[in-house]
Amino acid sequence: MTQQTPDIRLEGLTIGYGETVVVSGIDAVLPGGKISVILGGSGCGKSTLLKHILRLHPLLAGRIEIGEHDLAKLDRRGMHCLRQRMGVLFQDGALLGSLTLGDNVALPLREHTRLSEKDVHERVQAKLGLVGLAEFAEYYPNELSGGMRKRAGLARAMVMDPPLLFCDEPTSGLDPVTAAELDQLLLELKRRFDMTMVVVSHDLDSMRTIADHVLVLGSGRVLFQGGLAELEATQDEYLRRFLDRRAEERTSPRVTMPPLDFSVMKRDCSRYLNGE
Amino acid sequence: MLLARRERLSPIASLGAATLRLVGDMGAMFLFLLEAFGRIFRSWGQFPKTVRQIYFIGVKSVSVITLISLFTGMVIGLQMYYALAKFGADGFLGAAVSLSLVRELGPVLTAIMITGRAGSSMTAEIGVMRISEQVDALRVMDINPIGYLVSPKLAASIICFPILTAFFDLVGMVGGYLTGVLLLGGNSGVYWYRISAYLKMNDISGGFIKSLVFGVVVCTVCCFMGYYTHMRRDAVGPEGVSQATTAAVVTSCVLILLSDYVLTSILF
Numbered sequence: 001m002t003q004q005t006p007d008i009r010l011e012g013l014t015i016g017y018g019e020t021v022v023v024s025g026i027d028a029v030l031p032g033g034k035i036s037v038i039l040g041g042s043g044c045g046k047s048t049l050l051k052h053i054l055r056l057h058p059l060l061a062g063r064i065e066i067g068e069h070d071l072a073k074l075d076r077r078g079m080h081c082l083r084q085r086m087g088v089l090f091q092d093g094a095l096l097g098s099l100t101l102g103d104n105v106a107l108p109l110r111e112h113t114r115l116s117e118k119d120v121h122e123r124v125q126a127k128l129g130l131v132g133l134a135e136f137a138e139y140y141p142n143e144l145s146g147g148m149r150k151r152a153g154l155a156r157a158m159v160m161d162p163p164l165l166f167c168d169e170p171t172s173g174l175d176p177v178t179a180a181e182l183d184q185l186l187l188e189l190k191r192r193f194d195m196t197m198v199v200v201s202h203d204l205d206s207m208r209t210i211a212d213h214v215l216v217l218g219s220g221r222v223l224f225q226g227g228l229a230e231l232e233a234t235q236d237e238y239l240r241r242f243l244d245r246r247a248e249e250r251t252s253p254r255v256t257m258p259p260l261d262f263s264v265m266k267r268d269c270s271r272y273l274n275g276e
Numbered sequence: 277m278l279l280a281r282r283e284r285l286s287p288i289a290s291l292g293a294a295t296l297r298l299v300g301d302m303g304a305m306f307l308f309l310l311e312a313f314g315r316i317f318r319s320w321g322q323f324p325k326t327v328r329q330i331y332f333i334g335v336k337s338v339s340v341i342t343l344i345s346l347f348t349g350m351v352i353g354l355q356m357y358y359a360l361a362k363f364g365a366d367g368f369l370g371a372a373v374s375l376s377l378v379r380e381l382g383p384v385l386t387a388i389m390i391t392g393r394a395g396s397s398m399t400a401e402i403g404v405m406r407i408s409e410q411v412d413a414l415r416v417m418d419i420n421p422i423g424y425l426v427s428p429k430l431a432a433s434i435i436c437f438p439i440l441t442a443f444f445d446l447v448g449m450v451g452g453y454l455t456g457v458l459l460l461g462g463n464s465g466v467y468w469y470r471i472s473a474y475l476k477m478n479d480i481s482g483g484f485i486k487s488l489v490f491g492v493v494v495c496t497v498c499c500f501m502g503y504y505t506h507m508r509r510d511a512v513g514p515e516g517v518s519q520a521t522t523a524a525v526v527t528s529c530v531l532i533l534l535s536d537y538v539l540t541s542i543l544f
Contacts, residue, residue: 056412083418094413096405108417111321156417 005033006067013062034212087157093149102137315423329432349451370470373452387490395498402502403517437491
């Protein structure tokens, strides 16, 4: 694999916060030039794994290699260079609230390049146009919907044309049409720029559309890694329920407690509900 | 995490843990200050950000500083006049007002007022950015968050605190004039003459140094508290930001008074 589209290797990785282990024993390769989806239920450690790959938190054990570089051994300058070649879309966009959308997207260009303001403006408009927000460059993040903020976050992540793109739940909170458009955009970016993408998601439709490679987390470990077809063919009980959106079968009823009696309420509202 | 947060320790162990935390925090705060200071001069890109912060910390504080300094000067003028008149020394009112303002009240009250107005918002701004992943976003864009967020505020504080203190001193002297001379009938010429005769360069430079130190202390404490909001043990999320803001204002005020005593004993 060339340096332009590096693999990401996770070896014996244990991740968590302080002394709390979230996921342990992660051995995986997220292949270069492909879209890898990290899948799993809420709270299983998907976003935590992403933040550890981005070196926002220290590893508890193991190592991460991007291309030929062991992140733990990378010096400060190396880490700077690597970060300038990464794009990251955070769960809620993480746009700077005091800057307009245009300034948010322009920020990496202004900090890391010698481009003139005219060139910066052109690039910003092009990237905002790519996510359908070209006419919103002068808006502040709090004037936009959650989905628009997320799309603007994607424009900012892509503005340096990075070979590595990390997305944390890119389609959550988006309407189905916008989510599908975003999936198509990620596929187009991969095709055109041969990018390595790591997408954290629990959106099965999105995963089935974009994934080349899937890593499933659950119960504090890696439950599956491999291709999409392989995942779809799995007979593992948990994975099947997850993929088929099937709840765990129970022999006993879940709701056992009788409903709350109105007489215990501090204010008697029963007549409004009973229509008396 | 929750269990760790609620872990019960014996009183001795709690005292030890608190002491270790305090020493650790002081060390971290000093390193934070060094990094922020070093990054002021890193690039020309800091200049427009610093100008914006000067507007926010300095220009927008002028009205409240004017109000507070005028009334402080008026109260000192009133109290001093009555006290000095008992000894027949009311002619020394100008000297008393100016010395107490320039050496002590000007730097301290200015710093406390700016802590309340700008320091609290520094903590809240950085704290909100921290809990909404904006600081993480800066890091992954390879933009140093301390250089981007803290250094312009530190540079602006170093510039604004002495200027606002000088402004406080001047308006305070006018306030003393209003009560001591115009209201109570003191001599106008004597009031201004005593100020020029008794106010020495040493007093002015001492007040200037105090205001510089207070500026660094306030900015460092407020930005530090906001930057590490997510590591607070007493609260998380928005409540953590509010606790950090309160802690920043209280700690800044305590450190202003503490360092004021130390500086006064060294400088004068």
